[in-house]
Amino acid sequence: MSLPSSSQPSTRSVAPWRQDPQHDGSLWSTFWRALSPSQLFVGSFLLMIAAGTVGFKVLPGLYTGPPLNWLDALFTATSAICVTGLIVVDTATYFTTWGQAYVLLLIQLGGLGIIAFTSLIIVVLGRRMSLRQETLTSGAAGIVEEIDYRELTWAIFRFTVLAELLGAVLLYVCWGPQLGWTGAVWPSVFHSISAFCNAGFSTFSTSLMGFQSNLPLLMVVMALIVVGGLGFLTLEELYVWRRVYREKERFRLSVHSQLVLGTTVLLIVGGWVAFTAFEWDSTLAGMSWGERLVNGLFASITPRTAGFNSIDYAQMETETSVLTLIYMMIGGSPGSTAGGVKTTTFAILGLLAWSRLHGKPTTSISGRTLPESTVQKAMSLFIVAISIVALGIFVFSTTEIPHTMPAADAPFLSYVFEAVSAFNTVGLSMGATGALTEAGRITTILLMFIGRVGTLTFVAAMAREPKRIAGGFRYAHEDVAIG
Template sequence: MLALKGLIARFPARSVRKPSHERFWRRLSPPQLFVGSFLLLILLGTLGLKTLPGLYTGPSLSWLDALFTATSAVCVTGLIVVDTATYFTVWGQAFLLLLIQLGGLGIITFTTVLIVALGRRLSLRQQALAASVVEAAPHVNYRQLARDVVRFTFLIEGIGALLLYLGFWPELGGREALWPALFHAISAFCNAGFSTFSSSLVEFRANPVVLSVVMLLIVIGGLGFLTLEELYLWRRSIRARRRFRLSLHSRLVLTTTALLLGIGWILFAFFEWKGTLAELPIGARLLNSLFMSVTARTAGFNTIDYGQATEQTSFLTILLMFVGGSPGSTAGGIKTTTLALLVLLAISRMRGQEIPSCWSRSVPHEVVQRAVGLFVVAVAALMLGSFVLTATEIEHGVTAPGSFLKYLFEAYSAFGTVGLSMGVTPSLSTTGRWIIILLMFVGRVGPLTFAAALTLRRHRTPQFRYAYEDVVVG
């Protein structure tokens, strides 16, 4: 027996090495997996735009333009270098719509739903990805949320398509209204901004049904699936006569969204009343002013020519594009909750309070720090992107000096995944297109998530800190 033990000690059992691809998969952090899923979808979309037959009415896109278009579709932005209405066939538009739908919902959501539907247990990493959006609302079941994301999406898009069909019917006819209704329903809910009309929705600026339905789809898609799930549970609790409290997250989302839409509505009406909206009747002016406030929140549809708008309108649009939609939605930007937390932080500091609070709830310190970090990183990325974009376009002779506002508008539109433009997208140089592609991608996955995906994982966390020392601020 002793001899056998000695023999075993001399030849220890060798651990079974897992395949290299499995080790690589397990080494990926949740941010890297999330960013990688969008990157993979963009690459597949680019290959599809270059290799699939029957997508174009003429010659196919170049590799760079295919990458630009695929990124814009997957990142639900809407910036285009070619006219979607005339350059693509119906099959080409359908392929773009597939990329928009997958990019709007996110590959991770589809994966989670598939795993849950098959009855398999989620891994810890998959649970971290699925549950990251419900940390603010522990009463929400992430498995149920994953199912409801897809269910809500297809239900809302289906109802929106039916209503848009009724809105398009009088002007396009029954048969011709089918495809635009479906396309714009999905594009609006995903906040993509792609349109099957060359002028976007300019020719329907006097159609209250089309504009109202598109606005409603944009707002619902920009609220975030967590807020939609809570609103659904709140409605069920009313029917069952049970008490249900909306989380602080959803309250901030709804309040900030309403304030931004209302303030934008008033200011846009004031700036453009005698400008681009002057030829419309009063009711249509008010409706289009509201539409401008809604679409600037990362939707990208337009009913006016932003190249002819006042500078006040352009700057207000930039501010709204920078904020964007809400977390867990199809929208981009720094998100409404980040703006709300920064405002709460400023108010608490002016009151001499250390911890921001709202509705009898205090916000954790690490959440506030995350909001501040996101704001700083976003501002830095946009300042750098705007500077480099303007410099390269002037250097390549694409534009003359003095067009800074147009390229600032373009950079913020790309980062906020909005899709509005002052008409400079098709004329961008090669370098300019690469900059916009990068801004669209970072804006969709989130600057903090993108930075976390690039960070090498540390095996050991330092258990010390340096000494404190004050710094004068202000």
């Protein structure tokens, strides 16, 4: 690509996302160009949540009884679109089949993201994506150069449909003998989509606690959760690697995918051992050895934003609750339906600590050095995430826990659990969600929304465009003591 010459109008002062050749001078087009990718992404989720909330109020046949009030409709729409799974009403009994289908539609829209749907429509219409649209859909550009990012959108939809269809068939086979071949159809479809999108919504009042002994069922749900939480970029790269491997050609997985896969395996195996050991004689008591092992594995996988539970989290041991909090904060991987600070952030912070302890000035892995900007971004994301969760816990402590209650009797842990679960879009709860006050529900809505769109994206959308200072002016350095 040639640089602009003196005879060509320069576009250096125009942000890449504002270079839209389809700009027609209309008010809408001007507004479109004025938004940054972060603002458009956050705005798209706001619009989906608003539309979902209105749908709960105006669509007929959604409820078995009285309709949701506006706040609970907003809460449910946010939880579904942000694929969280926290509920203020029982999905299994409060909604009709049509109501559950509407919730499932919101889950699917939120899991894939409105930007992916917009990109698909553009491709279907046969229009070439503008530079602005490519900026929105190709945030991972430069990580894996072998992947065509305009084809990635198609791959996302193809893989999603196939994965959810296969999951529904397998769940139907597992549930058929237990629920009846007719009665198993809808739960199979619902849970396949909910599991792949890491949403955690269930058509059963006790989630999957009633199926602790149905080990094939739990295995299918776990597989859907893991695949949905790996991230579409990693899945596409694995597909390319498999195709190249069959053709006897060389292909190197990117550092991104190496971190995602390595961290995911480490968390699953480590958590499996820990959860099973901690709960062996507690919530897993009374089960056979095989059931204990599979349910322990399920407890290791589901906290990383899936939200399903096969054990009662209100009855867990304290050490299990703490480990669950850590897993919820880590979450899934970038570009997936999962929340959390992401596996790559966790891995980068670990590599950073390892490098500094060994006196290395850079952070590296697999023969590659990570850019300092990426390391700084990971640190910023973690700090902002912890700060937001801490603020949410503080709000809960002032609005939800009665001040007249003795400190020893206050259910503080349950509200810590609630804040971490909401922000990291997990959906697990110790039973506090339904009893939240209006202030608590609004706080939870904000936590779910910020956690879904991403802390750095949310901050970037709220921030003003930085002013350019001529001459690269900066203040003089002055150090401070730390540690």
